[in-house]
Amino acid sequence: MKVKIEKWLGVARWAWDVPDPQCVICLLPFESPCPTCKNPGDDCAPIESECSHHFHLHCISHWTSEGNEKCPCCRAVFRIKVISSEQQFRSARA
Numbered sequence: 704m705k706v707k708i709e710k711w712l713g714v715a716r717w718a719w720d721v722p723d724p725q726c727v728i729c730l731l732p733f734e735s736p737c738p739t740c741k742n743p744g745d746d747c748a749p750i751e752s753e754c755s756h757h758f759h760l761h762c763i764s765h766w767t768s769e770g771n772e773k774c775p776c777c778r779a780v781f782r783i784k785v786i787s788s789e790q791q792f793r794s795a796r797a
């Protein structure tokens with residue numbers, strides 16, 4: 704999936720439409736990128752698990768790459784609920 708990001712990269716203030724205020728792995732709000740990224744945006748999008756918890760894409764990638772199979776929030780088996788960032792962006796603006 705390809706999302707055009709050129710148009711809104713210059714927008715100073717925006718927010719993801721995510722009910723959780725922050726990523727429980729790095730404890731940073733989703734308006735900020737994860738600690739390994741410098742700029743917020745589609746490259747560091749929040750992702751939702753099937754148990755409806757939210758994490759930075761990079762945070763949860765790192766978490767699962769260490770052999771963790773459970774959601775760090777509720778310990779349910781972790782599976783990504785697939786939502787396109789384009790949809791998230793649209794709902795964030797609505």
Ligand SMILES: [Zn+2]
Nearest residue numbers: 726729759762
């Ligand atoms: Zn994070």
Ligand SMILES: [Zn+2]
Nearest residue numbers: 737740747761
């Ligand atoms: Zn990141």
Ligand SMILES: [Zn+2]
Nearest residue numbers: 754756774777
């Ligand atoms: Zn969970």
